[in-house]
Amino acid sequence: MELKDRQIFERNKLAFKFGGIIQGFELISTVLYRADRVGWVDTIFMVICQVLIGIFFVISYTSIGRKRAMGKYLMMGALMASYFIVMLGSVHVPYLWAFGPGLLMLVLLFADVKLTLITAAVLVGINVLYIPLFIKFSVEVAARINMVMTDAMFILLIAFMAIFYVRLNSRQNQESLEEIEGAAAMQEEHAKTIQSISANIAKKLEDANDAMEGLSTKVISTAESAEQISQSINLTADAIQTQTAMNSNITESLDNIAHQSRAMLNNADEVTENISDGNTLVEELRVKSDETSKINEETAEMTSQLQESAGTVKDIVGTILNISSQTNLLALNASIEAARAGEAGKGFAVVADEIRALSEHTKESAEEISATIDDLISKVNTASLNMQRSVDSSSQQGELIVETGDKFKVILEKVSDLTRRASDISENVDSCVDANAKVMDAISNLSASSQEVAASAESSIHVSQDCETDMETTKNILHEILEISRSSENN
Secondary structure: OOHHHHHHHHHHHHHHHHHHHHHHHHHHHHHHOOOOOOOOOOHHHHHHHHHHHHHHHHHHHHHHHOOOOHHHHHHHHHHHHHHHHHHHHOOOOHHHHHHHHHHHHHHHOOOOHHHHHHHHHHHHHHHHHHHHHHHHHOOOHHHHHHHHHHHHHHHHHHHHHHHHHHHHHHHHHHHHHHHHHHHHHHHHHHHHHHHHHHHHHHHHHHHHHHHHHHHHHHHHHHHHHHHHHHHHHHHHHHHHHHHHHHHHHHHHHHHHHHHHHHHHHHHHHHHHHHHHHHHHOHHHHHHHHHHHHHHHHHHHHHHHHHHHHHHHHHHHHHHHHHHHHHHHHHHHHHHHHHHHHHHHHHHHHHHHHHHHHHHHHHHHHHHHHHHHHHHHHHHHHHHHHHHHHHHHHHHOOOOOOOOHHHHHHHHHHHHHHHHHHHHHHHHHHHHHHHHHHHHHHHHHHHHHHHHHHHHHHHHHHHHHHHHHHHHHHHHHHHHHHHHHHHHHHHO
16 A cells, blocks of 8 residues: 555544544434424434434445545535534534534644635534524523624634644645655655766776786786796706705815825925935935835826816816806796796896806806816826826936936926926915805805795795785675675666
8 A cells, every 4th residue: 555545544544533433422412412402403303314424424434435535525524514413403502512623623634725624614604503593592592692602703713723724734745745855856866876876886896806807817827927936946946056066076176186286296396305415416316216216106196196186177167067057047947937927026037137147157167167177187297298207217217327417407397397387286276166165155145045035936925825815805895796786776
């Protein structure tokens, strides 16, 4: 049931109850005041009319008046007819005019200006008509004429009050209705505005949802790139550790070479001293010849060992060059992966450049070491030849004792050259040891940096995974908001 129909039903129901009470009191008054009734209307006629009017009143409510506006006119007509019967047959009882104000209060329930005017006019007319009937038929005209006139004036005032009230109430209701309609129109405009805003928000949410999906894809890609970079850095760290182990072997070999070079230098010094003493001890040359041969054999053996150590060092340097090339290749791959990662790979690109630079430096140092070793091998070969000559000379000492003086000079020159070369070898070996120590320090720093970068890459992977989870949660929230916005837009 709509609001208007429900209000009509409620008003008609209340009017029926109140009107029934009024009619009941009118019927009781008719019976109670039947004594001394004057005029041409008797009590039986009044009771019959009131019963018929009451039946009509009930029928009007039950068949028409419950849900239709016409019912109020029929019910008020029946009540005014009953009031007319009461006033017409109760000339000797002027107090019964008081039912009129009750009808005026009842008509206010409908808030109908037209019905109020009709009711007020009928009730005033009945009370005005009552005056001549009272004067004609009542036996107490002189005593109660003023009361009857006052009652008529009072009903007139109540009628005017009812009319004014209904008109004021109608006007105020109309104003309220217009205000409500204006508010409804404004609310409708606001609803349209809100709907438009909701549509824009929905569109923005769709764009945000799309952007969030794209961002989630990028975060996943970044995490994958970071994982690849981490794997590359781990491989680089493994290669660095391998190179560190090889450099340790190189350092040990260089230490052995330095020790042998110092021993060879000491032997050369002893040879020089022996040759110097030989100039004055030619007579004891044969005795010392065996000792010199033995010393020369030991020197030749050390020279051979030095050749072998130099060859070992050269192989190790070649290994370092290979590792440096692999490290440079790994650094290049890391730079490529960092470039693919975009902003997230800038830090890895810097580390990769540092690794590549260190690899180039290692390569240069290894090439210098290789050149030094080649020079060392050349000098050791020369020393080996010289020592071979010394051995040959020692074997021929018995036959060439006469030429010993001249040969001593040649030997002294050769041994001096050998001493100088051995000193150069010792210095070069020391330089190689220092350079290798620096390489070891750089490799250690590079290993630490690689470990830090690997840890950072792992942390970045975890952060990317957390970001991926947060992105998924945010995307779900945006999707729920979008669904809510779409639902409100459809409603």
